[in-house]
Amino acid sequence: MITVRISFEKKNEASYISLLDLQRVMQRVLKRSGLPVWHTLGFNPHIYMTFACPLSLGQESECECVDVKTEAEAPDFEQWKAALNAIMPAGIVITHVGPVQMKADLIAYACYCITYPAAAAAALDAYNALESAPVEKHGKKGNKIIELKDHIPQVEYTTEGDSLHIDLCMPAAQELNLNPSLLTGFLEEKFGLPAVSANILRKKFLTADKQLFV
Amino acid sequence: MFDPKLKEALGRVQKPGRYTGGEPGSVYKDKEKVDVRFAFCFPDTYEVGMSFLGEKILYELLNRRENWWCERAFMPWLDMKAEMERLGLPLYTMESKDPLTAFDAVGFTLQYELSYTNILAMLDLAGIPFYSKDRDERWPLIVAGGPCACNAEPIADFFDVIQLGEGENQLPGICAEIEKAKKEGGVSKKELLLRIAKIPGVYIPAFYDVEYYEDGRVKAITPNEPGIPARITKAIIKDLNEFAPPTNFVVPMVGAIQDRASIEVLRGCVRGCRFCQAGFLYRPMRQRDAGLLNRAAQELCANTGYEELSLSSLSTSDHGQLEELLDDLNEWAPKEHVSLSLPSLRVDNFSQSLIEKTTKVRKSGLTFAAEAGTQRLRNVINKNVTWDEIEKTCTIAFNAGYTSVKLYFMMGLPTETMEDIEGIAETAQKVVDLYYSLPKRGKGKGVQVTISCACFVPKPHTPFEFVPMDTAETLQAKQKHLLESVRSRKIKVNYHDSTTSFLEGVFAKGDRRLAPVIVEAYKRGCYFDGWEECFKYDTWLQTFADLGIDPAFYCQRPIGLDEVTPWSHMDYGVTHEYLVREYQKALAAQTTQPCNRACHGCGANHLLGGSCFDYSQNLV
Numbered sequence: 129m130i131t132v133r134i135s136f137e138k139k140n141e142a143s144y145i146s147l148l149d150l151q152r153v154m155q156r157v158l159k160r161s162g163l164p165v166w167h168t169l170g171f172n173p174h175i176y177m178t179f180a181c182p183l184s185l186g187q188e189s190e191c192e193c194v195d196v197k198t199e200a201e202a203p204d205f206e207q208w209k210a211a212l213n214a215i216m217p218a219g220i221v222i223t224h225v226g227p228v229q230m231k232a233d234l235i236a237y238a239c240y241c242i243t244y245p246a247a248a249a250a251a252l253d254a255y256n257a258l259e260s261a262p263v264e265k266h267g268k269k270g271n272k273i274i275e276l277k278d279h280i281p282q283v284e285y286t287t288e289g290d291s292l293h294i295d296l297c298m299p300a301a302q303e304l305n306l307n308p309s310l311l312t313g314f315l316e317e318k319f320g321l322p323a324v325s326a327n328i329l330r331k332k333f334l335t336a337d338k339q340l341f342v
Numbered sequence: 343m344f345d346p347k348l349k350e351a352l353g354r355v356q357k358p359g360r361y362t363g364g365e366p367g368s369v370y371k372d373k374e375k376v377d378v379r380f381a382f383c384f385p386d387t388y389e390v391g392m393s394f395l396g397e398k399i400l401y402e403l404l405n406r407r408e409n410w411w412c413e414r415a416f417m418p419w420l421d422m423k424a425e426m427e428r429l430g431l432p433l434y435t436m437e438s439k440d441p442l443t444a445f446d447a448v449g450f451t452l453q454y455e456l457s458y459t460n461i462l463a464m465l466d467l468a469g470i471p472f473y474s475k476d477r478d479e480r481w482p483l484i485v486a487g488g489p490c491a492c493n494a495e496p497i498a499d500f501f502d503v504i505q506l507g508e509g510e511n512q513l514p515g516i517c518a519e520i521e522k523a524k525k526e527g528g529v530s531k532k533e534l535l536l537r538i539a540k541i542p543g544v545y546i547p548a549f550y551d552v553e554y555y556e557d558g559r560v561k562a563i564t565p566n567e568p569g570i571p572a573r574i575t576k577a578i579i580k581d582l583n584e585f586a587p588p589t590n591f592v593v594p595m596v597g598a599i600q601d602r603a604s605i606e607v608l609r610g611c612v613r614g615c616r617f618c619q620a621g622f623l624y625r626p627m628r629q630r631d632a633g634l635l636n637r638a639a640q641e642l643c644a645n646t647g648y649e650e651l652s653l654s655s656l657s658t659s660d661h662g663q664l665e666e667l668l669d670d671l672n673e674w675a676p677k678e679h680v681s682l683s684l685p686s687l688r689v690d691n692f693s694q695s696l697i698e699k700t701t702k703v704r705k706s707g708l709t710f711a712a713e714a715g716t717q718r719l720r721n722v723i724n725k726n727v728t729w730d731e732i733e734k735t736c737t738i739a740f741n742a743g744y745t746s747v748k749l750y751f752m753m754g755l756p757t758e759t760m761e762d763i764e765g766i767a768e769t770a771q772k773v774v775d776l777y778y779s780l781p782k783r784g785k786g787k788g789v790q791v792t793i794s795c796a797c798f799v800p801k802p803h804t805p806f807e808f809v810p811m812d813t814a815e816t817l818q819a820k821q822k823h824l825l826e827s828v829r830s831r832k833i834k835v836n837y838h839d840s841t842t843s844f845l846e847g848v849f850a851k852g853d854r855r856l857a858p859v860i861v862e863a864y865k866r867g868c869y870f871d872g873w874e875e876c877f878k879y880d881t882w883l884q885t886f887a888d889l890g891i892d893p894a895f896y897c898q899r900p901i902g903l904d905e906v907t908p909w910s911h912m913d914y915g916v917t918h919e920y921l922v923r924e925y926q927k928a929l930a931a932q933t934t935q936p937c938n939r940a941c942h943g944c945g946a947n948h949l950l951g952g953s954c955f956d957y958s959q960n961l962v
Contacts, residue, residue: 160644
């Protein structure tokens with residue numbers, strides 16, 4: 129039995145469904161596809177699936193993945209990709225299907241592209257001028273204070289017409305996982321820049337030694 | 343991709359996936375290339391609306407026509423409604439995101455009386471005037487169908503067209519007239535309505551005048567246009583096999599309440615329970631062939647990826663080929679990891695083999711509708727279920743490993759006494775005692791019996807339409823008595839709020855004079871009335887008082903057997919004489935046999951143009 133990684137984009141309509149919803153969608157899509165994916169054993173057999181690093185509701189991504197298992201001998205992964213893309217909901221596009229190369233726990237960073245209206249520049253300049261930017265992070269073990277400046281000392285941005293772009297890499301490891309919404313939330317609270325005006329797109333994951341996670 | 347305002351709203355609301363569309367199975371077309379655009383509106387939340395089988399049937403049927411596009415709209419939840427109003431976003435459809443005003447026709451399904459204010463909220467969000475008389479050709483045609491169409495008089499003034507009966511032929515007929523009129527050009531709204539009025543089952547409220555007596559009763563309902571019939575006969579599909587069940591569903595991504603594959607095995611019901619409006623509205627009973635159902639079910643599961651298949655109808659175990667169908671389904675369903683569920687089983691013909699065939703994959707709880715606590719009262723309502731049958735059924739279920747049973751009852755039924763209320767508790771207690779008397783019961787497990795008790799609301803077109811509804815005080819006293827009568831911790835009691843049932847009763851038997859009350863209550867903040875957290879009973883009562891209308895007049899007054907009712911121009915096939923006869927039999931606690939055993943002459947056979955069943959074979 130091999131583990132297969134299905135990599136996909138989650139954008140537009142699909143960016144508004146939660147991980148729980150996504151699991152249900154994938155379960156049904158895989159079932160519809162008729163692909164030879166492995167079912168768990170037991171009273172309630174269901175397709176075995178694991179998702180790496182769940183995406184927040186409302187954020188978009190070009191680098192999501194779900195791992196499934198198969199007992200097929202030599203699966204034709206291009207055919208898997210085509211079969212799945214034919215029945216995916218709006219906003220989900222399968223970009224690659226293949227045997228797992230890296231384990232999900234190798235993910236150390238997530239890189240995002242954040243787009244704001246150009247007027248956001250003032251708030252970002254104000255952020256860059258700050259000495260300290262403490263934010264409260266809500267976690268399973270309670271809330272803790274994170275110093276954003278330790279991770280994002282300066283926000284570098286470019287403006288193009290009406291919009292402003294930020295490229296940002298944030299820790300995304302088991303021990304520390306920071307959501308870019310911490311930054312957009314801070315900018316809203318401190319400088320009145322509405323967090324909903326930010327479009328957050330996850331571009332890629334990196335390993336601890338800054339290798340592209342695949 | 344999304345409009346920036348919509349994106350902003352989506353960023354601020356709970357469960358934004360309810361407002362985005364794009365689900366597997368949703369239909370997208372090029373709007374420049376379609377001739378008729380129909381917005382199918384469900385006046386409740388996405389999760390409720392996406393559970394509705396009727397929408398799936400009509401969505402597939404309309405979209406099968408290349409040049410028609412049927413899209414969906416739902417009532418946004420409170421947070422989204424507020425965001426849309428704040429941002430000036432008009433109510434839009436899931437598929438194209440176009441506002442309702444961009445459509446040729448906007449259709450509402452009338453499933454529940456307490457969703458009437460949501461219809462106004464949806465029209466309001468779309469900027470569409472409420473009253474039909476205030477809308478000319480430039481506005482979409484506002485149409486409605488569904489069970490409440492059997493007396494939609496309280497909201498009749500809002501609609502241009504109301505559809506009585508089954509929509510499979512009727513709705514495409516309406517769309518075809520719209521297409522024709524659009525291609526001709528210059529057709530007035532009135533001319534279009536006159537043409538649509540010729541389609542079987544179509545009711546155009548503006549073509550009828552209602553006169554009242556001084557005491558408030560209806561005096562007469564008369565057509566005011568030539569060629570319009572005095573009574574509208576509902577539309578019916580004579581042979582259900584001509585319409586295979588839908589094999590494609592829009593599969594919701596955020597969970598719907600009924601989130602499973604579902605096929606309608608039969609329509610109508612042979613039982614004749616006297617309280618049941620559906621049992622009278624959908625007569626005669628017609629069933630689909632097992633072979634057709636099996637093929638449709640397999641295709642539907644393959645197309646949707648659902649892991650649960652429900653055989654739905656008013657009374658699934660009355661299907662003549664049920665065992666055969668279950669055998670066919672069990673050929674493929676377990677292999678495909680699909681479990682079967684039968685939501686409408688009856689206590690009286692539930693068998694050992696039935697339970698085995700439905701629990702091959704997964705075991706869920708059992709639900710039985712006993713409806714009344716004593717045999718006398720069950721005879722009154724013609725729910726011909728006996729304790730022996732309940733005992734037999736529960737024995738089978740407990741021996742098969744079931745440990746939870748839900749029993750449905752009603753309170754406020756005609757002729758009901760406190761003794762009947764005690765009978766509800768006693769019935770549940772006997773089920774508990776039965777469980778512990780069985781040696782084969784699940785080891786080490788307790789039993790859980792849930793009593794779910796609804797307030798009886800007398801409905802039009804039933805033998806109980808003449809009956810006054812219990813007052814809230816009486817119902818509350820009965821609820822209290824029920825709680826006091828239950829002595830086991832193994833029995834849990836749920837009951838309905840009597841105030842929402844009261845309003846349901848008012849609208850169910852209401853007339854056109856209620857329209858201004860509904861508009862005013864909506865303006866005072868009443869919508870989502872079916873949701874406990876949103877129901878503003880005091881606002882409703884104040885609105886009735888301010889407009890000088892006594893709500894109790896509509897539902898807490900006995901209706902004369904010869905009285906003209908607000909719904910007397912609606913013909914659902916069952917004759918008035920039959921309803922009177924059944925009512926009198928009810929008062930004498932006399933039962934009526936299911937109509938596939940013997941015909942009792944309700945009149946609905948005329949809709950089919952012959953006999954409903956082949957009685958010569960004596961099947962049952």
